[in-house]
């Protein structure tokens with residue numbers, strides 16, 4: 420089908436998107452283009468609707484954000500395109516999803532459990548989403564290994580809370596079914612369980628390209644089983660699950676309380692274990708706390724190794740942010756990373772959310788990522804989830820750290836033992852509270868705002884080169900966060 424007006428400018432759907440991207444590149448600032456638009460790929464066309472693959476749900480907003488520019492490009496290039504829709508790898512019917520189809524999804528996806536939807540340049544014009552075709556239904560039916568390309572061991576930051584889980588995952592990936600079988604990873608929301616699980620799949624595949632890996636959530640396993648029972652397809656279901664080399668089953672807690680699913684999983688587990696195939700399981704709780712789990716399954720989960728993942732400490736959070744920023748090809752200054760890490764205290768997914776927001780914000784406004792932009796952009800985000808850090812709390816923590824009285828921080832004493840802690844406390848007050856410079860000055864015994872500014876600049880400069888100072892500041896931030 421031609422997407423262009425005349426034979427001399429025949430445009431295939433694929434190069435229609437390439438041409439639109441080319442036009443956008445001229446209009447959008449470089450960082451935004453590289454962050455948001457370049458990673459997109461043409462997927463398929465349906466009539467005059469282009470479907471464009473995006474790496475993750477976080478890219479959905481580009482449909483809105485660049486709607487006018489995309490429309491302008493379509494008009495200028497006189498393309499016969501009515502609508503552009505953005506789909507993630509999970510929603511894209513062209514994604515190879517079965518082992519037979521080639522296994523892995525070609526583009527990264529943020530969350531394998533992300534809600535399924537697509538965003539459209541012209542939501543009204545494209546019509547309601549179409550019912551899945553027989554072909555698509557077949558794909559859904561055959562869902563097998565779908566590994567997020569970003570969830571690799573090398574992208575996983577090791578910290579005290581996850582190092583054991585990481586080591587166990589690596590051992591399993593290096594010696595499937597010989598190290599720990601099953602490997603049972605558990606921990607809170609967004610702690611990296613799925614990431615480690617996918618990393619095992621990638622690593623096994625890297626070492627043995629013929630290995631068949633299947634990743635499935637407890638929910639999907641349940642749904643597939645229900646459908647198999649309903650349509651009398653249990654033989655196919657069993658064949659599919661019992662012939663893999665590595666079964667990665669995420670969020671197993673979903674099957675607790677579901678008798679028939681547990682029964683089926685019990686037999687799947689036995690069949691795989693007996694044939695020396697590796698099973699990796701994740702859960703939000705350890706087996707003994709899965710109240711409605713069949714005892715037979717619980718005891719099998721305990722055959723191998725059960726490891727928990729604890730929330731990351733401040734340093735790990737900073738390292739995660741820097742790694743994520745690096746993969747987005749964005750420079751994240753250390754003070755900004757510290758600010759985000761010490762203020763976003765929930766889970767790593769939230770941390771990533773804050774970073775993506777920051778990157779989007781800076782590219783949208785065409786400004787650099789600095790502490791000031793981070794404070795402005797993440798204000799609402801942070802306010803809703805953190806308790807307020809006060810200057811008094813900062814003074815108390817700093818005084819304790821340096822073994823001095825709080826009142827000394829406010830005195831007119833310019834000895835080095837007092838000046839340095841005071842400057843650090845002022846610096847923290849600027850970073851961790853919303854107090855203005857005059858307000859900070861007032862709370863430190865009536866210092867002029869230019870003195871405060873000078874102190875902050877000095878610490879900011881020194882902590883880049885002085886490791887001991889930097890570690891003291893990190894420690895204080897951690898105490899306060």
Ligand SMILES: Nc1ncnc2c1ncn2[C@@H]1O[C@H](COP(=O)(O)OP(=O)(O)OP(=O)(O)O)[C@@H](O)[C@H]1O
Pocket residue numbers: 529530570574575576577578581606607608609610611612613614615703739767768771
């Ligand atoms: N140590 C880490 N290093 C790098 N990225 C991490 C780390 N821990 C978590 N993440 C990232 O945080 C996000 C959430 O992680 P993941 O989906 O693996 O969490 P989860 O424990 O499976 O959560 P849930 O129980 O909600 O499914 C992912 O993007 C993952 O890459």
